[in-house]
Amino acid sequence: MAARTPGVCELLAEARCLYGEVFGGGAPQVAACAPGRVNLIGEHTDYNQGLVLPMALPLVTVVVGSQNPGMDVTVVTARKDADKPHRVDFSLPSNGASLPPGSPQWANYVKGVIQHYRGRPLQGFKAVIASSVPLGGGLSSSASLEVAFYTFLQQLIPDDGDQVSKAVACQQAEHTHAGVPCGIMDQFVSVLGQEGHALLIDCRSLEATPVPLADPNLVILITNSNVKHSLAGSEYPLRRRQCEEAASILQRDSLRDATMDQLREAKGRMDEVIYKRARHVIEEIQRTVQAVDALRKGAYKEFGKLMVESHNSLRDLYQVSCRELDQLVSAVLEVDGVFGSRMTGGGFGGCTVTLLQAHAVDRAILHIQEHYSGTATFYITTPSEGARALALS
Ligand code: ADP
């Protein structure tokens, strides 16, 4: 059945307990949390300045900690599945020098956030991280860690308080310190997500519009394939380059500015693969517009149909799906009460997202278990709140 995931209170208790163990019994002064996300539709469109429709998850990263007198920093993660060691010690550079990435890899997300933090001067601190977001599962544990950490720092040293700059700083952290050239979606929804709403993000204007999604008869089921093919690391930057190439042939700043008519007209001037990539992006942006309309009307069947079209396009045109994700989607679409399903996130493994009637969820999970060749993990989710400070009473 669905995975039992600890809530914010439980994670906070875990982090406080570990803080006491590691730092000799003291209590943390401040705490913050930020969610992972699932993208409902609009995949591989964010770095093309397109539209995306993610929602924040009830799966979160919590950070607790306190200021240190000097410039020394200690950070500990409670996650046993993060690369070792689980504790890192370093000093904040003085005189505006940069804080270089290093080892362990997980600490680079933290160092990147420190580097790009928009409040100064930073002072040393000690912190503990606890999280319920699966690591590397495509639900953006990385953005939830960055945004939770940024929100934690805001409790210690105030920044300029601008939400968009906060998301951008966290994205920068991932670029410069984790070496992942991600789009803005994950950090944005982790900062600005709202309970009971999906978030339409225009990745060009950085405008975010909440779209109500709080129907008690509806469930958003996330299925983790629990596979991650190594292709993901190299194919993502390749897709970005292919999109840039298509935009350049079309003489546009980005594929956001291109239409299908223009693409068809330019077909003879581009490689077939580049054409397919561009077609996915242009049509996926259109699908996202249609999906928002469908959601506003409560037209879930229509929304589900668009999800399936999105999956098929990611599989056939963008070529970022894999056997396991295709299996999960095909299996769940055979169940009565399922509106639609698709792979979500970068691809080559990770999760699928399925929109279905609440009464169908147990049957859907059983059916997937019977038909999936691997072992899946399930999360029954609702659109949740974005990053926030937590009270330590
Ligand atoms: P995703 O964002 O889809 O979960 P990524 O590969 O982008 O996958 O990010 C996962 C990485 O983020 C982990 O391998 C780890 O380095 C880091 N990370 C995320 N959350 C934590 C955490 N709670 N503790 C330690 N590292 C974390």
Ligand code: MG
């Ligand atoms: Mg990530």
